[in-house]
Amino acid sequence: MSLTLLKHFTMVLGVVAIGCAGPDDSSGETGAGGGSSGTGGATVGSTGTTGTTGTTSTTVGPGGSTTSGTTGSTTTSGSTTSGTGGSDGSGGGSSSTTSSSTTSSSTTSSSTTSSSTTSSTTASSTTATTGAGTPTRCTEADLEVCSDRTGMHCGLTFEYWKDRGNGCLVNTADGFRVDWNNINNLLGRKGVRPGGKNNVVTYEADYRPNGNSYLGVYGWTRNPLIEYYIIDSWGTWRPPGGEGFVGTVSSDGGTYDIYKTQRVNQPSIDGTATFYQFWSVRQQKRTSGTITVGNHFDAWGKQGLSLGTFYEVSLVVEGYQSSGNADVKVSIE
Numbered sequence: 001m002s003l004t005l006l007k008h009f010t011m012v013l014g015v016v017a018i019g020c021a022g023p024d025d026s027s028g029e030t031g032a033g034g035g036s037s038g039t040g041g042a043t044v045g046s047t048g049t050t051g052t053t054g055t056t057s058t059t060v061g062p063g064g065s066t067t068s069g070t071t072g073s074t075t076t077s078g079s080t081t082s083g084t085g086g087s088d089g090s091g092g093g094s095s096s097t098t099s100s101s102t103t104s105s106s107t108t109s110s111s112t113t114s115s116s117t118t119s120s121t122t123a124s125s126t127t128a129t130t131g132a133g134t135p136t137r138c139t140e141a142d143l144e145v146c147s148d149r150t151g152m153h154c155g156l157t158f159e160y161w162k163d164r165g166n167g168c169l170v171n172t173a174d175g176f177r178v179d180w181n182n183i184n185n186l187l188g189r190k191g192v193r194p195g196g197k198n199n200v201v202t203y204e205a206d207y208r209p210n211g212n213s214y215l216g217v218y219g220w221t222r223n224p225l226i227e228y229y230i231i232d233s234w235g236t237w238r239p240p241g242g243e244g245f246v247g248t249v250s251s252d253g254g255t256y257d258i259y260k261t262q263r264v265n266q267p268s269i270d271g272t273a274t275f276y277q278f279w280s281v282r283q284q285k286r287t288s289g290t291i292t293v294g295n296h297f298d299a300w301g302k303q304g305l306s307l308g309t310f311y312e313v314s315l316v317v318e319g320y321q322s323s324g325n326a327d328v329k330v331s332i333e
Helices: 002-020 063-071 091-131 293-302
Strands: 143-145 149-153 156-162 166-172 175-192 200-222 226-234 245-251 254-266 273-282 288-292 313-332
Touching: 143 149, 143 156, 156 166, 156 313, 175 200, 200 293, 226 288, 245 293, 254 293, 273 293, 288 293
Parallel strands: 226 273
Antiparallel strands: 143 166, 149 156, 156 175, 166 175, 175 313, 200 226, 200 288, 200 313, 245 254, 254 273
16 A cells, blocks of 8 residues: 555656646747847847747847938838837837838928929929010011012011102001102002901001092902002092992991992003902091991992902002102001
């Protein structure tokens, strides 16, 4: 019995001993890396070397946090990048949060740069637009013409023609001047080509004829060949002398008499020819105002006076067996 009891007691002691000598699951000592960080966060602190639990966590020194905060660029390695890790190895989680914050800061910076770029581009575009444009008035020099000639000046077509005598046309920035002396027939004019019924002529003239002369809108058409006048003022003789009266038209604050006459073997835009002339002659003279040409063309058409294809719509000063001068400002829409 004693031997049996002794063996049994011995076995119990063995079991107890085994239970007490089970696996070591204590955390042991934490790594020492938390206390040793790389300069500027570029070098990660050394990993703890003692304790099983301590070696399972990577510890980053506080230098990483400093680097992240300073450069905002250490965000490429997740939890192994910068953080506020301490000696207990808790830096990994904080590193992720810090990295996210750093990335957000970087994005904000990028957005600011983009906004600045856009602002700069917009300012540049505005400057370009402001610098663009056309002059508000003609800057061409005055152009004097004293022999038959057609040309362009300040966006309008001018034509000077005379048969005998002395005279000149001077094209100016806002119109033209014309003077004539002992002329047989002279026309100085400026306008648009080919023009048409929608043109509106606005003018102001210092008109001083001595003898027979006309001031008004003038032009030609082809097919049929027609010479036409819308006369607002004249010299000593009111054209065309009462011949060929066909009716009246009211336009631009006045009443005009309408006439149809014929010229036989006379100068024209197509050389010597026989052609009709259509006239609207204002009952009361004036030397400034607006002439809405379409009102006259329509009135002529109602009287059977049909125009052809337009050659021009011009403001004219004409002298016939007379002398005189005129200074005209004109614009045509």
